[in-house]
Amino acid sequence: MAETLLKSVTDGVATITLNRPDKRNAMSDEMRTAFIEALEEMTADKSVRALVLTGAGRGFCAGGDIAGMKRRMEAPAGEVAFNGWARQQRVHHSISLLHTMPKPTIAAVNGAAAGLGADIALACDFIVASPVASFTWSYVLRGLIPDGGGMYFLPRRVGLARAKELIFTGRRVDADEALTLGIIDRVSSPETLVPDTQQWARSLSAGSATAIALGKSILNQSFESKAESVFASGSQAQGICYTSTEHRESVLAFLAKAAS
Incomplete structure (x- = not known):
């Protein structure tokens, strides 16, 4: 079959x-x-x-x-x-x-x-x-x-x-x-x-997989959520993004380029 x-x-x-x-x-x-x-x-x-x-x-x-x-x-x-x-x-x-x-x-x-x-x-x-x-x-x-x-x-x-x-x-x-x-x-x-x-x-999908996943989860709920709820979810998601490998590596690369 x-x-x-x-x-x-x-x-x-x-x-x-x-x-x-x-x-x-x-x-x-x-x-x-x-x-x-x-x-x-x-x-x-x-x-x-x-x-x-x-x-x-x-x-x-x-x-x-x-x-x-x-x-x-x-x-x-x-x-x-x-x-x-x-x-x-x-x-x-x-x-x-x-x-x-x-x-x-x-x-x-x-x-x-x-x-x-x-x-x-x-x-x-x-x-x-x-x-x-x-x-x-x-x-x-x-x-x-x-x-x-x-x-x-x-x-x-x-x-x-x-x-x-x-x-x-x-x-x-x-x-x-x-x-x-x-x-x-x-x-x-x-x-x-x-x-x-x-x-x-x-x-x-070329950007941060972490940011895309978190952003999509919030956007999927944005029509049913109040602004305050979206802002709160965004704050929590951003806190996670701050700790991600993608964020750290991109910031270090940017700082190195700016210093050169």
């Missing part, structure tokens, strides 16, 4: 590729388990400074796996709710790992990102898309609501009213409109999408 997920690390940038191209990389239970394990591995690996997430073939991720939906429909009535709750715990765990990874994360969206696939892209810090990429929060077309973080991430990208419109209609958004709305940050040609994204990841 082919691996549902591919991993590589080059020059400090990890690349995770969702690898079910025949299913447009729909997220199966097997793939989700591999995804969680890969995210935990990349988070713990200090040699990894940034993460790029993409899909194999023509699609980024078509959302949830249809076979899983079928099994859910066939479960005994008394088990549907609890089975759904247990599945949601796994979904949310994977999204949380991606969102809170203490390193820059970028989705390289090479094709359609639908439902959960669109949410997974939003969970990354940045999104680069191919001109043939598209996004749709299509849950409503199946009588569902976004369960992969879309209701949290999308309003922060496009504003509340626009997020409601996209979620209520489930309509398709092409790459040009996605860039205009702020869903994505950059567009890159299909041939250079992943290399361009990897290069941006290197640029984003």
Whole structure:
């Protein structure tokens, strides 16, 4: 059986590729388990400074796996709710790992990102898309609501009213409109999408890993926090930065250069 997920690390940038191209990389239970394990591995690996997430073939991720939906429909009535709750715990765990990874994360969206696939892209810090990429929060077309973080991430990208419109209609958004709305940050040609994204990841992660990790953790909470809370968290984080090897070495280098 082919691996549902591919991993590589080059020059400090990890690349995770969702690898079910025949299913447009729909997220199966097997793939989700591999995804969680890969995210935990990349988070713990200090040699990894940034993460790029993409899909194999023509699609980024078509959302949830249809076979899983079928099994859910066939479960005994008394088990549907609890089975759904247990599945949601796994979904949310994977999204949380991606969102809170203490390193820059970028989705390289090479094709359609639908439902959960669109949410997974939003969970990354940045999104680069191919001109043939598209996004749709299509849950409503199946009588569902976004369960992969879309209701949290999308309003922060496009504003509340626009997020409601996209979620209520489930309509398709092409790459040009996605860039205009702020869903994505950059567009890159299909041939250079992943290399361009990897290069941006290197640029984003070139600074102090300590400062980036602490800064990201505070920024991720800034919309829900009062100014005083952000300032307090910043003071604590800065105290840690003062003791970091990166800070000490950079200051000593600067002082030596100034003295020469």
